[in-house]
Amino acid sequence: MRIDVVSIFPGYLQALDLSLVGKARRDGLLDLRVHDLREWTTDRHRTVDDTPFGGGAGMVMRPDVWGLAVDDVLAEGPARRVLLVPTPSGERLTQRTVEDLAGADQLVLACGRYEGIDARVAENYRARGDVEVREFSLGDYVLNGGEVAALVVVEAVARLLPGVIGNPASLVEESHGTAGLLEYPVYTKPPSWAGLEVPEVLTSGHHGNVARWRREQALARTAERRPDMVAALDPAGLDRTDRAA
Numbered sequence: 001m002r003i004d005v006v007s008i009f010p011g012y013l014q015a016l017d018l019s020l021v022g023k024a025r026r027d028g029l030l031d032l033r034v035h036d037l038r039e040w041t042t043d044r045h046r047t048v049d050d051t052p053f054g055g056g057a058g059m060v061m062r063p064d065v066w067g068l069a070v071d072d073v074l075a076e077g078p079a080r081r082v083l084l085v086p087t088p089s090g091e092r093l094t095q096r097t098v099e100d101l102a103g104a105d106q107l108v109l110a111c112g113r114y115e116g117i118d119a120r121v122a123e124n125y126r127a128r129g130d131v132e133v134r135e136f137s138l139g140d141y142v143l144n145g146g147e148v149a150a151l152v153v154v155e156a157v158a159r160l161l162p163g164v165i166g167n168p169a170s171l172v173e174e175s176h177g178t179a180g181l182l183e184y185p186v187y188t189k190p191p192s193w194a195g196l197e198v199p200e201v202l203t204s205g206h207h208g209n210v211a212r213w214r215r216e217q218a219l220a221r222t223a224e225r226r227p228d229m230v231a232a233l234d235p236a237g238l239d240r241t242d243r244a245a
């Protein structure tokens with residue numbers, strides 16, 4: 001997969017040289033390119049923004065500069081390309097969306113700053129029809145720009161690409177996976193620490209009991225922390241013991 005990130009702060013994306021994403025890039029599993037939006041400015045001051053039509057505080061990013069940048073980085077050919085625009089007024093990013101994005105051939109992340117990017121940029125690429133456009137939000141809070149959201153998308157998508165995670169089994173049981181539950185608590189050595197013991201069932205060697213206990217913990221945790229997720233569970237997927245927990 002190819003991912004292009006365009007930002008006025010390309011240095012923000014340096015973290016993508018590290019850890020699993022960095023390794024995926026070095027192994028050739030992910031073709032990640034970070035660009036400075038100012039490369040597409042045409043004036044001496046390398047201007048990327050201007051005052052908002054209609055008045056109001058702050059500055060808006062110019063569509064002409066963004067248009068040149070996006071046109072340039074979009075890959076040629078019939079590949080599935082998605083233009084992603086992080087914004088607090090976008091749709092909430094979920095694991096479902098991330099799974100869908102992992103199937104694309106190219107993602108282009110347009111990181112806005114200030115009051116955001118002129119709305120005609122998303123409108124223009126939507127109208128063209130040869131690239132999907134998704135405006136997304138990380139959550140109900142406001143960041144200073146889209147760079148952190150781009151880091152989030154790259155990491156969440158990259159770990160789903162074939163070969164990136166050494167043990168694909170670790171993708172199976174995690175929170176926001178198919179079970180619709182948060183993940184159960186996990187423990188390792190030492191068995192006793194700070195006066196706290198590892199739950200006995202986990203050292204019992206009884207796989208059925210371990211699985212049962214984990215399921216109960218996941219349900220209890222989800223009920224307490226994310227009642228919205230419990231409400232969305234398919235009742236047909238719950239068994240009698242689940243209801244008791």
Ligand code: ADE
Nearest residue numbers: 086087088137138143149
């Ligand atoms: N840019 C600013 N705030 C944001 C948010 N909550 N999610 C995604 N991008 C943003």
